[in-house]
Amino acid sequence: MISISDIDRWSVADIEAVFSVCADQADHCSTQSANLKNLDTFSTWDGDAAAAAKRSVGRTRVDFDVHGNQVSAIANAARAAAQKIEAIKEALAKIRADAFLDHFAIDDDGTVRSTLQTVASKEEMEKREGNRIALQLRVNQLLINAEAADDDLAAAIRAADGELNPS
Numbered sequence: 001m002i003s004i005s006d007i008d009r010w011s012v013a014d015i016e017a018v019f020s021v022c023a024d025q026a027d028h029c030s031t032q033s034a035n036l037k038n039l040d041t042f043s044t045w046d047g048d049a050a051a052a053a054k055r056s057v058g059r060t061r062v063d064f065d066v067h068g069n070q071v072s073a074i075a076n077a078a079r080a081a082a083q084k085i086e087a088i089k090e091a092l093a094k095i096r097a098d099a100f101l102d103h104f105a106i107d108d109d110g111t112v113r114s115t116l117q118t119v120a121s122k123e124e125m126e127k128r129e130g131n132r133i134a135l136q137l138r139v140n141q142l143l144i145n146a147e148a149a150d151d152d153l154a155a156a157i158r159a160a161d162g163e164l165n166p167s
Contacts, residue, residue, distance in 0.1 A: 075134060085149050106139055112136040
């Protein structure tokens with residue numbers, strides 16, 4: 001289960017770095033595949049060596065294309081995860097600001113509690129409890145969204161490690 005401190009530790013910049021590396025690799029693969037496609041070195045060759053060279057270049061192009069597609073998929077997953085995490089961190093900041101203004105605190109497990117020691121009246125207490133419940137619902141939804149983003153990020157990492165098909 002994701003905690004509030006886990007969200008605080010997430011680094012959008014780190015995830016964006018993964019996106020950047022994968023996007024660069026995808027571009028590199030595309031460029032190399034195109035270079036091989038346009039390679040005319042073997043066009044003047046004849047015989048078995050020419051046929052073998054053309055087959056080899058073709059297989060290498062396929063390898064570049066497959067790898068490029070894989071790292072592109074990983075880059076897209078990393079970019080999507082970074083965007084989700086950025087939105088979650090912004091939502092947490094807003095929730096914390098609202099909690100602070102209304103004299104609530106959010107524990108690491110997501111529990112919302114009052115920081116006021118006393119409340120003037122029963123009506124005030126009921127109003128505060130309603131505010132606490134509303135804030136708790138926002139925190140609960142934030143943690144659900146964070147768990148989903150964590151799952152997406154884990155899938156992108158597993159794909160990058162080759163444990164999971166990038167698609």
